[in-house]
Amino acid sequence: xxxxxxxxxxxxxxxxxxxxxxxxxxxxxxxxxxxxxxxxxxxxxxxxxxxxxxxxxxxxxxxxxxxxxxxxxxxxxxxxxxxxxxxxxxxxxxxxxxxxxxxxxxxxxxxxxxxxxxxxxxxxxxxxxxxxxxxxxxxxxxxxxxxxxxxxxxxxxxxxxxxxxxxxxxxxxxxxxxxxxxxxxxxxxxxxxxxxxxxxxxxxxxxxxxxxxxxxxxxxxxxxxxxxxxxxxxxxxxxxxxxxxxxxxxxxxxxxxxxxxxxxxxxxxxxxxxxxxxxxxxxxxxxxxxxxxxxxxxxxxxxxxxxxxxxxxxxxxxxxxxxxxxxxxxxxxxxxxxxxxxxxxxxxxxxxxxxxxxxxxxxxxxxxxxxxxxxxxxxxxxxxxxxxxxxxxxxxxxxxxxxxxxxxxxxxxxxx
Numbered sequence: 001x002x003x004x005x006x007x008x009x010x011x012x013x014x015x016x017x018x019x020x021x022x023x024x025x026x027x028x029x030x031x032x033x034x035x036x037x038x039x040x041x042x043x044x045x046x047x048x049x050x051x052x053x054x055x056x057x058x059x060x061x062x063x064x065x066x067x068x069x070x071x072x073x074x075x076x077x078x079x080x081x082x083x084x085x086x087x088x089x090x091x092x093x094x095x096x097x098x099x100x101x102x103x104x105x106x107x108x109x110x111x112x113x114x115x116x117x118x119x120x121x122x123x124x125x126x127x128x129x130x131x132x133x134x135x136x137x138x139x140x141x142x143x144x145x146x147x148x149x150x151x152x153x154x155x156x157x158x159x160x161x162x163x164x165x166x167x168x169x170x171x172x173x174x175x176x177x178x179x180x181x182x183x184x185x186x187x188x189x190x191x192x193x194x195x196x197x198x199x200x201x202x203x204x205x206x207x208x209x210x211x212x213x214x215x216x217x218x219x220x221x222x223x224x225x226x227x228x229x230x231x232x233x234x235x236x237x238x239x240x241x242x243x244x245x246x247x248x249x250x251x252x253x254x255x256x257x258x259x260x261x262x263x264x265x266x267x268x269x270x271x272x273x274x275x276x277x278x279x280x281x282x283x284x285x286x287x288x289x290x291x292x293x294x295x296x297x298x299x300x301x302x303x304x305x306x307x308x309x310x311x312x313x314x315x316x317x318x319x320x321x322x323x324x325x326x327x328x329x330x331x332x333x334x335x336x337x338x339x340x341x342x343x344x345x346x347x348x349x350x351x352x353x354x355x356x357x358x359x360x361x362x363x364x365x366x367x368x369x370x371x372x373x374x375x376x377x378x379x380x381x382x383x384x385x386x387x388x389x390x391x392x393x394x395x396x397x398x399x400x401x402x403x404x405x406x407x408x409x410x411x412x413x414x415x416x
Contacts, residue, residue, distance in 0.1 A: 001040065001056050001057070001058065001133060001335075002056065002057050002058070002059065002060045002088055002089055003054070003055075003056055003088070003089055003092045003093065003133065003134070003137060004054070004055050004056070004057055004060065004062055004065055004086075004087070004088050004092060005052055005053065005054050005055075005065075005085075005086070005087040005088075005092040005095055005096070006052070006053055006062050006065040006066050006069055006084055006085070006086050006087075007045075007050060007051055007052030007053060007069070007084065007085060008021070008050070008051060008069075008080065008083045008084050008085070009049055009050035009051075009052075009085075009104070010049040010050065010106050012083045012084070012085055013080075013083040017073075017080070017083060018048075018049065018050075018051070020073040020074065020075065021046070021051040021069070021072055021073045022046070022048075022051075038057065038058075038064060039055040039056065039057050039064065039065075040055070040056040040057060040058070040131050040133075041054075041055060041056040041124075041129060041130055041131030041133060041134040041135075042054070042055050042124065042129045042130075042134075043055075043120055043121060043123075043124040043129065043130055043134050043138060044120060044123075044124075045099075045116065045117060045120045046116075046120075047112075047113065047116050049105070049106050050099075051069070051072065052099075053065045053068055053069055054092065054096065054134060054137075054138075055134075056131055056133050056134055060088045060089065062086045062088070065086075066080075066081070066084060066086075069084065090325070090329070092137075093137060093325055093328055093329075094321070094325060096117075096137065096138070096141045097140075097141050097144050097321045097324055097325060098321065099113060099117070099141070100113065100114060100117055100141040100142060100144055100145035100148075101144060101145055101148040101154075101317050101320075101321060102114075102145070102148070102154060102155065103314065103317060107159045107160075108154070108159070108307065108310045108311065109154035109155045109159075109310045109313070110155070110159065111149060111155050113145075114142065114145040114146070114149070117138065117141060117142060117145070118142055120138070121134075121135065121138040121139070121142070132335075132338070133335060136328070136331055136335075137328065140324055140327065140328045140331075141324075143324065144320060144321055144324035147320050147324070148317050148320055148321075151316070151320060152313045152316045152317055152320070153309060153310070153313050154310050154313040154314070154316075154317055155310075157305075157306035157307075157309045157310055158302065158303065158306050159303065159306060159307065159310070160192065160303075161189060161275050161296075161299055161303070162189055162192035162193045162196055162275075163192075163196060164299040164302040164303050164306070165193060165196075165243055165273050165275055165299060166193065166196040166197060166200060167302060167306075168273060168294055168298065168299065168302055169241055169243070169271065169273060170200065172271055172292060172294075173240060173241055173269075173271055176200060176201075176202060176241070177200060177201035177202050177203065178203070178204070179202070179204065179240035179241055180204045180206075180238055180239050180240050180241075181197055181202050181204060181205050181206075181239065181240065181241045181242075181243070182205075182206050182207075182208060182235050182239040182241070182242045182243070183197070183205070183206075183207050183208070183242075183243050183244075183245070184207075184208050184209070184229065184232070184242065184243070184244040184245065184246050184252060184253075184280065185207075185208075185209060185244065185245040185246040185247075185276075186207060186209040186211070186214035186215050186217070186218045187245060187247065189245045189275060190207070190209075190218070190243075190245040191218055191221075191222075193243050193245065193275075194207060194218060194219075194222045194224065195222055198222050198223065205222075205223070205224035205225070206224055206225040206226070206227055206235065207219050207224055207225070207226050207227070208227045208228065208229045208231065208232060208235060209226075209228070209229055209246075210228075210229045210246075212226060212227070212228050215227065215228075229246075229252070232252070232253070232257070233257055233260070233261065236253075236257060236258060236261035236270070237261045237264045237265060238265075239270065240268070240269065240270065240271065241270075241271045241273070242270070242271070242272050242273070243273045243275065244272070244273070244274050244275065244276055244280035244281060245275045245276055245280070246276055246280050247276070248276065248278070248280060249278055251279060251280060251281060251282045252276070252280040252281070253272065253274075253280060253281040253282065253285065254282050254285075255282045255284035255285050255287075255288070258270070258272075258285045258288055258291060259285075259288050262288055262289070262290060262291065265290075266289075266290070267290065268290065269290050269291075269292065270290060270291050270292070271291075271292045271294070272285060272291065272292065272293045272294070273294045273295075273299075274293065274294065274295040274296070275295075275296060275299065277296060279295055279296075281293060281295070283295075330398075333397045333398050333402075334394055334397050334398075336397050336402060337393045337394065337396070337397045337402065337405075337406060340393065340406050340409060340410070340415075341390055341393060341394075343415050343416070344386060344389065344390070344409065344413060344415065345382075345386060347413055347414075347415055348382045348385070348386055349382065352378050352379070352381075352382050355378075356374070356375060356378050359374070360374070389409065392405070393405060393406075393409065
């Protein structure tokens with residue numbers, strides 16, 4: 001049995017092509033596709049930056065999977081051939097491990113992919129598309145991804161502007177969770193900032209926006225106090241941290257307004273983090289005593305440093321993946337004899353049941369309890385009789401003599 005993978009991602013295909021493969025499982029009957037293309041197992045991993053088909057098949061030919069991928073995008077195979085990557089057997093194992101670890105992501109070490117892999121496996125299991133081999137491979141990859149994130153620092157440094165802003169705030173403001181924090185804006189970036197602040201335990205949070213309704217919608221999700229942007233002068237007097245993400249061609253926070261607000265709090269520190277483009281905060285505010293200003297240049301330095309730290313973790317990640325691949329390789333060796341062991345037990349169980357029924361028909365007066373004891377005894381006999389052959393078969397699977405052992409067992413027991 002061969003493990004195959006074909007796919008395309010942010011490296012091999014432009015975004016306009018990837019958009020064609022935005023996969024919605026409700027649109028496809030994958031079980032019928034699996035049967036149509038002669039595949040034993042089938043799992044589809046689809047994200048905004050990749051679509052990959054994993055399958056088990058009797059031959060290493062990737063052609064059926066390429067045809068299936070083309071069907072998903074409603075294109076012909078030739079048009080995507082140069083954008084598709086293909087893996088077989090151990091190369092497939094290594095690829096999925098690296099995907100689960102975040103080494104193959106657009107953002108190195110991102111964690112979202114691990115949940116996407118888990119959902120892909122669950123969907124395949126729900127539909128009966130995940131055979132034993134694919135199930136074990138995906139479980140091993142998920143385990144590897146979890147180890148990578150718990151045993152290395154590859155996912156512990158921010159890679160988004162919102163994440164960098166919160167990291168910067170945490171480093172500059174002691175006891176951030178108990179401070180008064182204000183977010184200006186209610187767009188996507190501001191929403192990420194608010195969510196990250198909540199996860200950091202910030203309780204005293206308010207959101208200011210030109211359109212109050214949008215601020216209300218954001219605080220309904222995350223909590224906090226919605227306010228109009230017109231209340232900014234008063235808010236500056238009481239806030240310890242202000243993070244601004246407003247679309248504006250003119251500064252929202254002006255130097256004079258900050259200077260005036262600081263007269264009401266002369267010894268209290270105010271941190272301003274400007275993530276607006278164009279800038280939301282006038283640069284002159286940085287010269288005001290007890291005011292600390294950080295803008296996109298500062299945040300880009302944080303992101304660059306974070307990415308360098310993540311890259312340094314790659315060797316540690318690769319070591320973990322090597323261990324996980326080795327463990328899966330050992331499973332594969334045993335997997336080769338699993339169908340034979342199953343056949344052996346089914347053959348013995350068939351004989352046991354047949355002979356037990358004959359015996360019980362001759363012992364009509366045997367009490368139910370004794371009948372149960374007899375059945376238990378026959379099960380125990382079969383189990384003990386097959387224990388040594390099973391152990392030896394598993395051991396042989398790790399040697400070059402596995403085919404010889406398998407043929408001998410087939411002939412010896414008369415298996416099909």
